[in-house]
Amino acid sequence: MKISNVEVKDLVNTYGSPLYVYNQRMIEDKLNAFKNCLKSSEFECDVIYASKAFNCKAMIQLVSKMDCSLDAVSGGELYTAYAAGFDMARVYFHGNNKSMDELKMALKYKVGTIIVDNLMEAQLLSELAKNIDYTVSILLRVNPGIEAHTHEYIVTANIDSKFGISIEKKSGILELIQIINACPNLSFDGFHAHIGSQIFDKEAFVQEVNKVCEFVSNLGVDVSTLNFGGGFGAVYTDEDTPIPVDIVCDTLIEAVKCNIEKYALNINKICIEPGRSIVAEAGSTVYTVGFMKETPHKNYIFVDGGMSDNIRPALYQAKYSCVIDGKENEMASKHYKVAGKCCESGDVIIEDAYLPEAKPNDLLVVKTTGAYGYSMASHYNKACGLPVIFCKDGNSQCVIRGENYEDLIRLENDLCA
Ligand SMILES: *Cc1c(COP(=O)(O)O)cnc(C)c1O
Numbered sequence: 001m002k003i004s005n006v007e008v009k010d011l012v013n014t015y016g017s018p019l020y021v022y023n024q025r026m027i028e029d030k031l032n033a034f035k036n037c038l039k040s041s042e043f044e045c046d047v048i049y050a051s052k053a054f055n056c057k058a059m060i061q062l063v064s065k066m067d068c069s070l071d072a073v074s075g076g077e078l079y080t081a082y083a084a085g086f087d088m089a090r091v092y093f094h095g096n097n098k099s100m101d102e103l104k105m106a107l108k109y110k111v112g113t114i115i116v117d118n119l120m121e122a123q124l125l126s127e128l129a130k131n132i133d134y135t136v137s138i139l140l141r142v143n144p145g146i147e148a149h150t151h152e153y154i155v156t157a158n159i160d161s162k163f164g165i166s167i168e169k170k171s172g173i174l175e176l177i178q179i180i181n182a183c184p185n186l187s188f189d190g191f192h193a194h195i196g197s198q199i200f201d202k203e204a205f206v207q208e209v210n211k212v213c214e215f216v217s218n219l220g221v222d223v224s225t226l227n228f229g230g231g232f233g234a235v236y237t238d239e240d241t242p243i244p245v246d247i248v249c250d251t252l253i254e255a256v257k258c259n260i261e262k263y264a265l266n267i268n269k270i271c272i273e274p275g276r277s278i279v280a281e282a283g284s285t286v287y288t289v290g291f292m293k294e295t296p297h298k299n300y301i302f303v304d305g306g307m308s309d310n311i312r313p314a315l316y317q318a319k320y321s322c323v324i325d326g327k328e329n330e331m332a333s334k335h336y337k338v339a340g341k342c343c344e345s346g347d348v349i350i351e352d353a354y355l356p357e358a359k360p361n362d363l364l365v366v367k368t369t370g371a372y373g374y375s376m377a378s379h380y381n382k383a384c385g386l387p388v389i390f391c392k393d394g395n396s397q398c399v400i401r402g403e404n405y406e407d408l409i410r411l412e413n414d415l416c417a
Contacts, residue, residue, distance in 0.1 A: 026282035037249035050275030058399035153204035194229025213259035234280035283370020306340015308383035
């Protein structure tokens, strides 16, 4: 099988196994799709890639090349953006517990927008920003009381979320805005909300827009920017039916327009922050089949990776699909449980993969691992980090080298007493 016209077995011959592979063309197409669909003649639109889904210099440079903005949530993500040469004015800095060092770092790098999460952060930031020589745009993260995942969304849910300030707390929000506006280098521009992930029901986004706009209309403060977060879905298995990008963008734009009219709002910029939907489907993990084992009820395939490179099945029962390289067109004949090599019974990649007959040394390609795979990887069992390869139109490039055993101990000191 090929990924952007590169043979998977050639990748393994060149870079080893296991590895993460991205179809760079697909990432570019996704970013373009969001940019082209999120457009309005009435307000400015910004597509911000939520980099926590997959963050490395090459990915950030791709975001820059595609003329999108970047969402960073930690000093490490800020540092990587800076090291990648990203235009820091286009960075949106998030987080519910940014440290003083991280806030100082953001101001030193002249990050364009900081999304303030809470009152204590507003107080600290207004102190730190006293002596800077530029103006930071400030959005306040609010919790609209909507939580959405896959097919379900719940209104008035999760008012105790650790993220943002509940839109029910109007006086607290007004106090926070005053603190921001009292600092001449901070400009309060609007609100941010993010209601969940892998959302398949466009009504959830309409509810989000409605709730945030209604709240803004009652606030009595000038608001120019609204950021509705991410959460757009990806296809992991054929059970997944995400909303197409054009429809999700049209839905958001229409909902915002309706609310602008209804409440006579002065919104002149809206933002979205897709993460998963940009990179998930573009990424695959290539493993080599090792030992196989039959138990009374299962046929196991063991692969040369596992929960150390993909924690999502263990963490939230995430489902994946896979193919065996070279057998894509053969009839499936056997149910396999695909497990990794880590010392955990929960180290399963796919509980039930219906595949053609597999044998040792087959290459197993697990699809849609591009989001929250590499970024949530661990060194459990001293597993080496996998290389990350970008493929585009018949060419491949290693954007993150795989770790070797020396890398694994490079930070370690010998016991001295
Ligand atoms: C995680 C996150 C996103 C991206 O979510 P996806 O489901 O990957 O699209 C966007 N904005 C914020 C604030 C987030 O925390």
